[in-house]
Every structure is written in C-alpha cells, then in structure tokens.
Amino acid sequence: MHKAKDNILAVWQPVGVSTNRLSQIVGERYGALSSHTGTLDPMAEGVVIILLKDTRLKKYEFAHWHKTYEFQIIFGMSTDSYDAMGFTTGKNNHVPSKREIENILPSFVGSYSQNVPMYSAVKVKGKKLFEIAHAGETLESTPLKKGEIFNLNLKKYSEASLNECIKNIIRRLNSVKGDFRQEPILSQWKKFADTDRKVIKAKFEVEMSKGLYVRSLSQDICNKLGCLGFTYTIVRTKNGSYGKKEAVTVEKLFGSRRDFDNFVSGVKS
16 A cells, blocks of 8 residues: 555545545545545546645645646636536627736736635635525525635637547546536537637746635636636646655555546445
8 A cells, every 4th residue: 555654645636526525535544533634526537635634724824725726728618617517698709819828827826716616615604605506596605715826827829629529528528426416518519519710829837825716816817818718628737746656546545547447436346
C-alpha cells in the first residue's frame, strides 16, 4: 500500500467520484479515520489532500493552502450550474477574441469576490443551495465568497468541434456517481451532438485562495467579456506544495480502476 507521509496523502481524484466519498474509502483502505481539505466538483479532477488519523483534526490549517487549477471555457452557451453538468440557459454567437480575453484577466488578480454557484453545497438557512434549486425555489442572489487570485493566465485559445466536446461531456457524465440530474442532462447534450458546429475554447490557469469556485470565476470572466460561456473542464493541478507528481492515483491505491469503482459503489470484491 502507498505510504502516507505524516498521515497526509495526496490523491489524484478522477472525474465522477465525490471528494467526501473518496476520503471515506481511502480512510477505510488505511483503516483510519479520514478527512479532506477541500472538495472538487464531480466533473472535475485533480489533487485532493486526504488527512488520516489525528492529522485530520488540523484540516482547517491545511485547507488554507493555495490551489492551482487549469480550466477551459466554451463560449456561446451557458448552463445553470456554470459547467457541463447543467441545463443550458442560453445560446448566442458572440465570441470574445484572444486579445479581449487577455486584456480583462489582470482585473481579476488581487482581492476578489464572487457569488457561489446555485448548484453547490453552500448552505443558506440550513439548506444546501442545490437542494433549494431542486425544490424549485429561487434566491435573489447566492452567498458572496471573498478571497484572492494570485495569478490568472490564458494558456490556449482554439477552435474545437462541438460534437467532439459533447462526446467528452457525455463520457464524463456517465462516470459521475450519485444523483446530479445526470439522465435529463445527458439527454439534453445528446440533442446537440452530430453537428458540424465549431466552438471557441479558452484554457486558463489560475492560482487562488481557499473556498473560491472556478465555475463562478468562469462566469465572472464571461460577464466581463459580455458573452455567454460555461466551464468545460476543471483540473486542480496543485494543492499547496502537492502536484500531480506527488499525488497517488486511485488505480495504485486500490489495485485497479474496477476495484476502486467497486469500493465507491460499496461492492465487496
């Protein structure tokens, strides 16, 4: 079994499993109580820090580590979740140029405030926002999160096949465990498939303080550009000093991806 140094284990969380479930089954694997220092969205992947034994009592100390993400925005469509695991809320043909994007990014660096996504686990009056949304209730605005963006850069600006992007979305949606409205959302994306339409994708890298949502940042970028867009992919490349090189894969921890999936589903091999 992979050794956890000082009871701190960096794990590369794959798309589809919740961070809470990952933390739970890693703890079971090590025969120890476990916790984590910050969740990733179900459609995201990347470095998650799992704390074992008494180290978990210091989770809030570790949670303050800076986090670095690479994320992509597809322009021309918006969704209610701000990412690909949502229903489309609008479409248009307005696409920002590479220069326009580069010009507005410096304005985000420094102190930064954002409204958290409606489809998130943040609580309002004791209820999680996604539960409020599922109940058909609306809010005038979602809670405000304050933090800091240390670096924000455009890494790539390119044209892509919408059909190929949707195939990727469908593959990732099919891997998501739990109830996240997958079935109707999958049906929606399939209606956009088999099209020759091209879309513009922009890939960004951001280093930010704890508690901020990449999905909300992507919407703020789109709003500043005066266009529609949604977060196509999110990868947490660094959590504190831990990057992909320091993170163990679930295949290595559990023997194979099938064994890991069985653990996630509670199936004994």
